[in-house]
Amino acid sequence: MNLQRRSKGIILLSLFIIGLLTTFVLTKDFDINKGKAAVGFNAPLFELRDIEGRAWRLADLTGNVVLLNFWAMRCQLCDGVNRSIQRLIDAKRENNEEFVFISILLNGDDPYIVAEYMKASGLNFPVLIDCKREIAGKYGVTGVPEAFIINREGIIKKRVTGLIEWDSPGAMAIIEKFL
Numbered sequence: 001m002n003l004q005r006r007s008k009g010i011i012l013l014s015l016f017i018i019g020l021l022t023t024f025v026l027t028k029d030f031d032i033n034k035g036k037a038a039v040g041f042n043a044p045l046f047e048l049r050d051i052e053g054r055a056w057r058l059a060d061l062t063g064n065v066v067l068l069n070f071w072a073m074r075c076q077l078c079d080g081v082n083r084s085i086q087r088l089i090d091a092k093r094e095n096n097e098e099f100v101f102i103s104i105l106l107n108g109d110d111p112y113i114v115a116e117y118m119k120a121s122g123l124n125f126p127v128l129i130d131c132k133r134e135i136a137g138k139y140g141v142t143g144v145p146e147a148f149i150i151n152r153e154g155i156i157k158k159r160v161t162g163l164i165e166w167d168s169p170g171a172m173a174i175i176e177k178f179l
Contacts, residue, residue, distance in 0.1 A: 036140035039159055043068070043150045044138035048104065048128040051111035051118075056102065056128055058154075064100045065178045066150040067166070070130075070141045073109045073117065077163045081145045086123050087167035088175075096179050098152070104128045106136055106144060151178050 037044050043066075047057045058066070069085060071078035085101060092099045105114060108131040118127065130136055139148065142161065149158040157178055164171055 037138060037148065037156055037159075038140075039156050041156060043148065043154050043156050044135070046135045046138065048130060048135060050126045050128050051105075051114050054126075056126065058102075058150075061100050061102075062154055063152050064098045065152060065175065067099070067101045067147060067175065068139075068150060069101070069103045069147040070106055070136055070139070070144055071103055072106045072144045073114065074107065075144045078145050079121070081163060081166065082123055083121065084164070084166040084168070084171075086121075086125065088172065089125055091167060091172070092175075092179075099175070099179060101125050102128060104130050104135060106130055106133055106141070149175060149178060 043058060045058050047055055049055055058068075067085070067088075069081070071082065082103070085103070089099075089101050103125055105127050108129075111129065114127055118124070133141075139146075145162065145164075147160045147164070148156050149160075151157050158174060166172075166175075
């Protein structure tokens with residue numbers, strides 16, 4: 001009789017511990033992703049100013065496929081990604097006016113320095129400034145470069161972290177799926 005009671009106690013304690021661990025793991029994952037952008041869900045809306053002072057609102061771009069790229073001036077990989085993005089923009093501009101590219105600069109670099117970099121590099125896409133990293137926080141950006149492909153309905157379809165040649169056939173095929 002004592003052995004049965006002890007066995008039941010061990011089983012109940014084990015189930016209790018398993019339940020606690022399961023709750024902890026599920027809650028932890030939920031809290032990490034709570035409020036962050038995720039593939040298959042609406043892209044967080046934002047309004048930012050570009051380096052020339054113009055306001056940009058993601059909501060105004062509904063109906064377009066948007067490639068949203070987060071970067072920083074101090075990021076060496078970002079320079080190559082920016083150049084490949086410019087080549088992609090140049091290729092898509094002729095074929096499709098429903099493709100929009102937006103870059104978001106994460107640090108507080110002087111807009112004049114950024115404009116000089118853009119001019120010297122032959123880049124002519126909009127650069128929005130996210131000095132406080134509020135938008136990067138909404139998107140759950142963990143590093144740069146990091147990009148999101150948003151479809152015409154405002155749903156995030158793809159998240160890309162790290163170095164990618166956006167004008168490569170593979171990357172262009174990914175974007176083409178949504179155009």
